[in-house]
Amino acid sequence: MFDDLRDLYQEVIFDHNRNPRxxxxxxxxxxxxEGFNPLCxxxxxxxxxxxxxxxxxxxxxxxxCAISTASVSLMTEIIKGKTEAEAEALFKTFHEMxxxxxxxxxxxxxxxxxVLAGVREYPARVKCATLAWHTLDxxxxxEQKSISTE
Amino acid sequence: xxxxxxxxxxxDFPILEEKIRNKPLVYLDNAASCQKPNAVIxxxxxxxxxDYANVHRGVHTLSVRSTDKFESAREKIxxxxxxxxxKEIIITKGTTESINLxxxxxxxxxxxxxxxxxITAMEHHSNIVPWQMLCExxxxxxxxxxxxxxxxxxVTEFEKLLGDKTRLVAVVHMSNALxxxxxxxxxxxxxxxxxxxxxxDGAQAIPHMAVDVQALDCDxxxxxGHKLYGPSGVGILYGKRALLEAMPPYQxxxxxxxxxxxxxxxxxxxxxxxxxxxxxxxxxxxxGAAIEYLNDIGMDAIAAYEAELLNYATEKAKQxxxxxxxxxAAEKGAILSFVLDRIHPHDIGTMLDSLGVAIRAGHxxxxxxxxxxEVPATARASFAMYNTQQEIDVLMNGIESLIEVFx
Numbered sequence: 001m002f003d004d005l006r007d008l009y010q011e012v013i014f015d016h017n018r019n020p021r022x023x024x025x026x027x028x029x030x031x032x033x034e035g036f037n038p039l040c041x042x043x044x045x046x047x048x049x050x051x052x053x054x055x056x057x058x059x060x061x062x063x064x065c066a067i068s069t070a071s072v073s074l075m076t077e078i079i080k081g082k083t084e085a086e087a088e089a090l091f092k093t094f095h096e097m098x099x100x101x102x103x104x105x106x107x108x109x110x111x112x113x114x115v116l117a118g119v120r121e122y123p124a125r126v127k128c129a130t131l132a133w134h135t136l137d138x139x140x141x142x143e144q145k146s147i148s149t150e
Numbered sequence: 151x152x153x154x155x156x157x158x159x160x161x162d163f164p165i166l167e168e169k170i171r172n173k174p175l176v177y178l179d180n181a182a183s184c185q186k187p188n189a190v191i192x193x194x195x196x197x198x199x200x201d202y203a204n205v206h207r208g209v210h211t212l213s214v215r216s217t218d219k220f221e222s223a224r225e226k227i228x229x230x231x232x233x234x235x236x237k238e239i240i241i242t243k244g245t246t247e248s249i250n251l252x253x254x255x256x257x258x259x260x261x262x263x264x265x266x267x268x269i270t271a272m273e274h275h276s277n278i279v280p281w282q283m284l285c286e287x288x289x290x291x292x293x294x295x296x297x298x299x300x301x302x303x304x305v306t307e308f309e310k311l312l313g314d315k316t317r318l319v320a321v322v323h324m325s326n327a328l329x330x331x332x333x334x335x336x337x338x339x340x341x342x343x344x345x346x347x348x349x350x351d352g353a354q355a356i357p358h359m360a361v362d363v364q365a366l367d368c369d370x371x372x373x374x375g376h377k378l379y380g381p382s383g384v385g386i387l388y389g390k391r392a393l394l395e396a397m398p399p400y401q402x403x404x405x406x407x408x409x410x411x412x413x414x415x416x417x418x419x420x421x422x423x424x425x426x427x428x429x430x431x432x433x434x435x436x437x438g439a440a441i442e443y444l445n446d447i448g449m450d451a452i453a454a455y456e457a458e459l460l461n462y463a464t465e466k467a468k469q470x471x472x473x474x475x476x477x478x479a480a481e482k483g484a485i486l487s488f489v490l491d492r493i494h495p496h497d498i499g500t501m502l503d504s505l506g507v508a509i510r511a512g513h514x515x516x517x518x519x520x521x522x523x524e525v526p527a528t529a530r531a532s533f534a535m536y537n538t539q540q541e542i543d544v545l546m547n548g549i550e551s552l553i554e555v556f557x
Contacts, residue, residue: 001555014556
């Protein structure tokens with residue numbers, strides 16, 4: 001019935017929505033930033049544990065749609081062990097992938113995150129996918145404040 | 151079902167023929183904005199092709215013709231809400247501007263520090279924020295009457311909040327987020343017994359029921375054209391003449407003046423005192439056409455048909471496991487707000503869209519209502535006179551299927 005949506009709602013997304021990874025409060029976090037999408041009410045808190053400039057651990061809490069939950073869940077998995085510079089580079093690639101500015105983007109470069117490439121056909125949903133990454137960007141820049149997609 | 155010529159009405163709305171993602175459009179976002187009948191589309195087109203010039207200006211034929219059509223639309227609007235005079239029909243951009251107009255003229259002129267404005271917990275942001283701004287400007291205080299879990303105003307609590315300091319009551323006639331129809335006659339009587347004027351936000355109510363401002367005895371009534379099957383960018387502020395006469399003007403400019411020198415300006419009479427600048431001429435005439443179209447069908451017939459649609463949808467929705475209806479007032483218009491267990495409204499919206507079904511997902515510009523129900527957002531199907539039971543079946547089947555997919 002929802003055949004048209006298979007590119008957007010891939011099984012991996014349902015899986016991460018049902019069982020989000022790293023969904024927990026981190027008491028000893030070095031960075032904690034809140035992300036908010038006022039349009040749909042999605043709200044998340046991202047926690048990072050740093051070791052030098054390496055992201056040692058990442059976790060989150062919050063509520064949102066399947067796209068935003070899967071996006072933040074996948075992100076916390078993929079950024080663990082990455083340096084700040086590597087995570088920032090990934091954010092840029094992810095942003096280009098989801099906003100469709102570079103059609104020829106190498107999906108291999110983003111690994112598992114490629115399952116979110118489908119949002120670029122749904123402009124109203126792009127912010128759901130990018131909220132996690134904007135929040136990460138703020139955390140990496142050590143901005144201890146709430147960020148908003150608007 | 152009583153006989154209501156819905157199939158005939160549907161033919162008057164060309165957009166209902168659209169295919170969305172290769173499926174017939176099922177348009178259930180009417181509370182956000184209604185679609186337009188040929189009568190409106192053709193009227194606007196005709197104005198630009200044959201009758202267009204600026205109004206209230208020239209002596210030339212087209213200006214006279216345009217002015218006649220414009221003022222005749224104002225008369226249709228007056229009759230539609232049974233106002234006493236066209237002097238009481240102020241043309242604005244929409245409900246939002248109508249409410250801001252009252253806040254910035256009546257409100258600014260009459261409110262002092264410590265005075266109170268009373269609203270309800272189910273207001274749209276457009277009936278909250280203009281009063282907050284006014285409170286900041288004047289030192290007045292905004293009071294909020296609570297609602298119960300069904301989404302109904304608790305009238306006894308409302309009455310308790312009517313005090314010596316209350317200078318204005320501003321209440322939504324029908325809630326856009328919940329569908330609740332407020333007991334506005336009762337509210338107005340309670341306020342008037344204490345000599346407090348009442349503004350009604352009629353944006354949602356106006357397409358769903360006959361509204362008689364004299365029978366209600368409201369002091370202000372604000373509504374928009376685009377929710378009444380008319381064009382966007384046009385709205386109305388009804389105000390009692392004596393109040394309007396005493397109010398200072400809103401914006402300064404052309405049309406709202408009688409005489410201007412560099413030393414002083416004499417303002418125009420009602421309703422023009424509040425209508426600075428060139429209005430959206432063709433759209434106002436288009437709104438007049440929408441009203442004529444609705445008069446032919448009859449607002450009472452529309453209300454009866456929509457009540458059947460809502461009952462049908464509500465019964466169907468209650469059979470879906472995991473669906474919770476938000477807003478179950480005894481008096482309710484054709485709006486079905488709901489949430490699903492573990493499925494976010496935006497996912498519901500995207501999935502239904504792939505079936506051609508347009509609903510609204512979000513906070514509906516009523517964030518305090520979302521907070522009250524402790525949900526980030528709801529999905530909302532809102533019905534109009536051109537919707538059918540078959541369309542509600544498509545919606546409900548879609549909801550059941552997406553619950554399955556999400557698992």
